[in-house]
Amino acid sequence: ELKVEQNPLFLSMQEGKNYTIYCNYSTTSDRLYWYRQDPGKSLESLFVLLSNGAVKQEGRLMASLDTKARLSTLHITAAVHDLSATYFCAVSWASGTYKYIFGTGTRLKVLA
Amino acid sequence: EAGVTQSPTHLIKTRGQQATLRCSPISGHTSVYWYQQALGLGLQFLLWYDEGEERNRGNFPPRFSGRQFPNYSSELNVNALELEDSALYLCASRSGGFYGYTFGSGTRLTVV
Numbered sequence: 711e712l713k714v715e716q717n718p719l720f721l722s723m724q725e726g727k728n729y730t731i732y733c734n735y736s737t738t739s740d741r742l743y744w745y746r747q748d749p750g751k752s753l754e755s756l757f758v759l760l761s762n763g764a765v766k767q768e769g770r771l772m773a774s775l776d777t778k779a780r781l782s783t784l785h786i787t788a789a790v791h792d793l794s795a796t797y798f799c800a801v802s803w804a805s806g807t808y809k810y811i812f813g814t815g816t817r818l819k820v821l822a
Numbered sequence: 823e824a825g826v827t828q829s830p831t832h833l834i835k836t837r838g839q840q841a842t843l844r845c846s847p848i849s850g851h852t853s854v855y856w857y858q859q860a861l862g863l864g865l866q867f868l869l870w871y872d873e874g875e876e877r878n879r880g881n882f883p884p885r886f887s888g889r890q891f892p893n894y895s896s897e898l899n900v901n902a903l904e905l906e907d908s909a910l911y912l913c914a915s916r917s918g919g920f921y922g923y924t925f926g927s928g929t930r931l932t933v934v
Contacts, residue, residue, distance in 0.1 A: 743922055752912060753925045798865065807878040808916065809855065812865040
């Protein structure tokens with residue numbers, strides 16, 4: 711059974727600090743996604759990672775993918791309060807059902 | 823371009839009743855996916871519709887069903903509602919290629 715695990719589950723950090731969220735998955739995958747979810751809201755797409763070694767950056771967030779280690783990271787640089795949200799990774803395949811298997815989510819709280 | 827739209831935003835039902843949730847995909851998208859986000863259970867794949875047919879379903883009982891209409895919009899029906907069906911139900915659509923879905927804003931179903 712495919713499992714997608716994120717850690718940490720909860721993260722409280724001070725503004726200005728750096729931190730990394732980890733996403734491990736148990737079998738090979740074609741695609742890895744990162745989403746952001748604000749309380750009571752839907753999922754906002756952040757990054758799509760398609761190949762080994764892929765790195766994407768947007769503002770203070772940078773995502774990378776190591777398919778050999780089955781690991782993706784979401785790095786937060788100089789956190790600001792507006793980044794407070796829950797972050798999900800998800801894996802999928804470019805054939806078959808295209809369904810996502812989501813990670814457990816990481817609830818990030820950035821303290822001013 | 824209009825995004826994925828879901829209705830209603832909130833729905834309150836009594837245990838044992840039926841709930842109907844609706845989703846309109848992005849114009850040109852033929853595939854619709856339904857996910858359930860229940861408290862403590864994360865995001866789980868429910869159903870996939872493509873070209874009017876149910877293509878795959880997740881590990882949910884048969885009282886979760888739905889359909890896709892000729893205009894590619896979709897309904898999710900939940901019969902014999904149970905308290906644990908209370909969740910945020912997210913709909914997503916994708917085009918023929920696969921670079922990820924676009925999620926709707928969700929329907930919050932509360933069963934009392």
